[in-house]
Amino acid sequence: MDQQSLFNVSPPQWQLDDQGDWLAARIAFATAPFGPYDYSIPTEFETTLKLGARVGVPLGRGNRKMAGYCIDIIGPQHPDASTVNPAKLKPIANVIDAKPLINASLLKLAKWISQYYLCPIGQVIETIVPTGVRNQSGTREMLFLSLADDVIKNIGTLKLSELQKSIIYTLHGTVQDWTARELAETVGCTVGPISTLRKKGIIIATARRVQQKTHEIPAEKRIDNLTLNAEQEQSLSAIEHHIDADTHETFLLHGVTGSGKTEVYIRAIQKVVQYGRQAIVLVPEISLTPQTRQRFRARFDRVAVLHSHLTAAQRAWHWQQIAAGNVQVIIGARSAIFAPAPNLGLIVLDEEHDGSFKQDKAPRYHARDVADFRARQQKIPLVLGSATPSLETWHLAQQGTYRRIALEKRVLDLPLPDVATIDMRVDFEGRKRFGPINQKLRQEITKTIADGGQVILLLNRRGFSTRIQCPACGNVESCPDCSIPLTHHNIGNKAVCHYCDYGIPAPQKCTECNNPAIRFSGLGTQKLEANVTAMFPDVPILRMDTDTMRKPGSHEKALARFRSGEIKILLGTQMIAKGLDFPNVTLVGVVNADTALHLPDFRAAERSFGLVTQVAGRTGRGEKGGRVLVQTFDPENPAIVAATRHDYIGFTAQEMPQREELGYPPFGRLARLVIRGEIDSKALQTADKLAEEITKTNEEFGLDVRVLGPAPAPVEKLRGKYRFHMLVFSNQPNALQTVIARVQSSVKPIDGIQWIVDIDPQDML
Ligand code: ADP
Ligand code: ZN
Numbered sequence: 001m002d003q004q005s006l007f008n009v010s011p012p013q014w015q016l017d018d019q020g021d022w023l024a025a026r027i028a029f030a031t032a033p034f035g036p037y038d039y040s041i042p043t044e045f046e047t048t049l050k051l052g053a054r055v056g057v058p059l060g061r062g063n064r065k066m067a068g069y070c071i072d073i074i075g076p077q078h079p080d081a082s083t084v085n086p087a088k089l090k091p092i093a094n095v096i097d098a099k100p101l102i103n104a105s106l107l108k109l110a111k112w113i114s115q116y117y118l119c120p121i122g123q124v125i126e127t128i129v130p131t132g133v134r135n136q137s138g139t140r141e142m143l144f145l146s147l148a149d150d151v152i153k154n155i156g157t158l159k160l161s162e163l164q165k166s167i168i169y170t171l172h173g174t175v176q177d178w179t180a181r182e183l184a185e186t187v188g189c190t191v192g193p194i195s196t197l198r199k200k201g202i203i204i205a206t207a208r209r210v211q212q213k214t215h216e217i218p219a220e221k222r223i224d225n226l227t228l229n230a231e232q233e234q235s236l237s238a239i240e241h242h243i244d245a246d247t248h249e250t251f252l253l254h255g256v257t258g259s260g261k262t263e264v265y266i267r268a269i270q271k272v273v274q275y276g277r278q279a280i281v282l283v284p285e286i287s288l289t290p291q292t293r294q295r296f297r298a299r300f301d302r303v304a305v306l307h308s309h310l311t312a313a314q315r316a317w318h319w320q321q322i323a324a325g326n327v328q329v330i331i332g333a334r335s336a337i338f339a340p341a342p343n344l345g346l347i348v349l350d351e352e353h354d355g356s357f358k359q360d361k362a363p364r365y366h367a368r369d370v371a372d373f374r375a376r377q378q379k380i381p382l383v384l385g386s387a388t389p390s391l392e393t394w395h396l397a398q399q400g401t402y403r404r405i406a407l408e409k410r411v412l413d414l415p416l417p418d419v420a421t422i423d424m425r426v427d428f429e430g431r432k433r434f435g436p437i438n439q440k441l442r443q444e445i446t447k448t449i450a451d452g453g454q455v456i457l458l459l460n461r462r463g464f465s466t467r468i469q470c471p472a473c474g475n476v477e478s479c480p481d482c483s484i485p486l487t488h489h490n491i492g493n494k495a496v497c498h499y500c501d502y503g504i505p506a507p508q509k510c511t512e513c514n515n516p517a518i519r520f521s522g523l524g525t526q527k528l529e530a531n532v533t534a535m536f537p538d539v540p541i542l543r544m545d546t547d548t549m550r551k552p553g554s555h556e557k558a559l560a561r562f563r564s565g566e567i568k569i570l571l572g573t574q575m576i577a578k579g580l581d582f583p584n585v586t587l588v589g590v591v592n593a594d595t596a597l598h599l600p601d602f603r604a605a606e607r608s609f610g611l612v613t614q615v616a617g618r619t620g621r622g623e624k625g626g627r628v629l630v631q632t633f634d635p636e637n638p639a640i641v642a643a644t645r646h647d648y649i650g651f652t653a654q655e656m657p658q659r660e661e662l663g664y665p666p667f668g669r670l671a672r673l674v675i676r677g678e679i680d681s682k683a684l685q686t687a688d689k690l691a692e693e694i695t696k697t698n699e700e701f702g703l704d705v706r707v708l709g710p711a712p713a714p715v716e717k718l719r720g721k722y723r724f725h726m727l728v729f730s731n732q733p734n735a736l737q738t739v740i741a742r743v744q745s746s747v748k749p750i751d752g753i754q755w756i757v758d759i760d761p762q763d764m765l
Pocket of ligand 1: 226227228229232255256257258262263411412
């Protein structure tokens with residue numbers, strides 16, 4: 001069967017005992033673009049083959065053996081029965097997994113992801129099931145001993161030494177899983193006599209896979225529940241109502257920064273745990289995880305934390321624990337939405353607006369939408385929390401599809417911090433004298449440190465200088481493989497491409513005209529660090545960006561030093577803007593609010609508004625209050641103005657009409673196609689062909705799909721490949737999928753050209 005006929009299949013509820021006189025298994029292949037294909041199930045496998053297990057099957061003319069996932073079991077009563085021709089099927093060769101790797105509800109989820117995001121189901125399943133689980137990482141095969149039947153009954157008739165008898169009685173007398181070594185130690189002999197008994201068939205050894213070691217999360221000091229304020233109580237009871245009633249609802253928990261959203265999540269989860277069920281909590285960044293982990297571990301006994309720094313064996317161990325129902329709360333980034341909790345009771349997405357919830361390789365799923373599907377399917381509540389909700393979520397809340405519950409005030413009646421902007425256009429002289437930190441911001445930093453407070457400085461650009469340019473010929477040093485200017489990093493004195501791994505020693509002269517007076521300009525976090533250090537030589541400063549946070553555990557260490565008060569100024573990229581809760585931070589400085597404002601992306605204003613609001617929210621969390629200074633070259637920009645007023649609703653009021661007018665999300669549905677190849681004319685030709693096919697197919701189906709483009713992508717060249725993109729719009733549900741799925745199967749692959757489909761794209765570059 002092909003993708004097209006898979007498309008409208010309702011999720012099967014087929015049970016093995018409904019079998020008729022034939023039985024077929026539908027098998028999906030992990031990495032292959034083809035399939036799923038149907039196979040017959042030989043009688044010997046009828047009871048052992050489970051939905052979601054892997055099997056070995058013969059493939060193609062040569063009957064090459066391939067492994068695949070059983071995604072459906074079909075008999076004469078199955079709604080899909082007519083698509084199967086039982087007489088023509090090849091039989092399954094063997095069953096690989098005795099226990100399914102993926103349970104029935106995750107399999108349904110996989111099918112939905114495959115259809116919605118237009119990705120082969122085998123590839124989706126490989127994303128859901130961690131590699132370590134697939135190849136049993138961290139487990140070891142061991143032999144366990146038992147007595148053959150009737151040994152004890154017939155012991156009188158066997159010729160045995162006293163030692164051998166002693167071995168047999170030890171084995172018989174306990175229920176322990178004995179290994180040969182343990183048994184030998186207990187009896188006080190070598191393994192020799194045990195081996196002899198095995199050879200005689202008196203002792204039987206069975207192989208079983210066991211976990212080598214456990215990976216428990218260390219305990220934290222217990223914390224008692226806080227007394228909730230009225231807004232928190234109201235929000236909690238709205239959620240609890242659905243937990244008690246066992247019904248689905250998607251909530252937008254819209255709470256300003258510091259309003260105590262996490263406390264509401266924790267209390268709702270306590271309720272879920274009382275019912276013996278599990279909760280999943282998704283958080284955007286690994287850097288948020290240490291604090292979040294501690295907060296949850298202090299309230300719950302059995303917590304699993306899934307993040308990208310886990311080894312395959314650790315991940316596999318957590319997965320098994322979760323699947324066995326041994327875990328109450330699962331905390332993790334995007335992929336934790338696939339946790340195999342057997343009796344899920346609640347899903348929480350904290351900072352739901354965050355871009356990291358969208359995966360940038362196939363399947364290009366958005367964890368928020370996957371969570372929504374999973375919560376509906378399992379009839380459980382979903383809580384989306386944010387101070388700056390995505391406009392998609394906001395729109396659904398406005399329409400009543402989601403239910404908004406609001407925390408308008410900070411906890412303990414703390415005020416939101418004062419935000420002032422500093423107009424960098426008029427401060428040219430100052431910049432020459434003091435560098436990137438304006439005099440006013442400098443004075444505030446001095447004062448804050450003198451008062452015993454701490455400072456957060458945000459600059460969302462890493463590296464030292466962001467631009468290397470020749471003043472004589474104008475040449476900008478760029479990556480030879482990407483259409484991206486190189487960034488100067490002072491560590492190792494290199495010029496590197498932030499998109500690929502390309503790096504060279506920083507050029508001493510222009511590579512075009514040999515002019516030695518080459519200029520390094522543009523501000524990155526490394527240069528900012530150097531500037532701030534020069535300005536405050538006695539103040540301990542720490543930089544946090546992906547360059548300093550490479551090693552596992554480095555976030556944790558860095559944040560602990562800041563929390564203890566040892567570090568006075570924390571500076572870094574957006575990773576310091578989110579979630580951190582440090583009451584002693586009384587000043588936040590945004591060094592350049594405009595870094596993302598003018599990118600060719602329809603979400604540029606939304607992202608800038610969100611980032612400034614989020615980082616501003618890091619201050620004023622304690623008794624000492626807090627203030628925020630925002631440096632900008634565009635102080636009248638509506639997104640910046642709204643952020644300085646903490647005015648989310650005001651921001652939506654001016655942003656939403658613009659989106660509506662252009663038919664952009666959340667008003668229209670959007671897919672992005674990116675076509676890339678080493679020969680640009682060939683890539684463009686393919687793009688044109690795809691646009692044409694989409695238009696034609698749309699007419700055939702009578703839908704409303706429109707194509708914008710193709711045009712060169714904003715990043716025209718990446719890793720040596722030219723890139724074109726087009727945007728595909730529609731207002732009808734599933735229209736994009738219907739049309740693009742058809743085009744995926746009808747347009748033959750073209751040599752040297754790849755094209756990808758991104759449904760609900762976040763990345764427009
Ligand atoms: P948000 O996620 O909304 O920014 P948090 O959940 O991090 O806010 O809460 C901010 C701080 O307020 C935390 O230190 C938390 O312990 C504290 N807090 C939350 N609820 C209460 C409450 N009802 N009373 C006192 N402190 C609270
Ligand atoms: Zn590059």
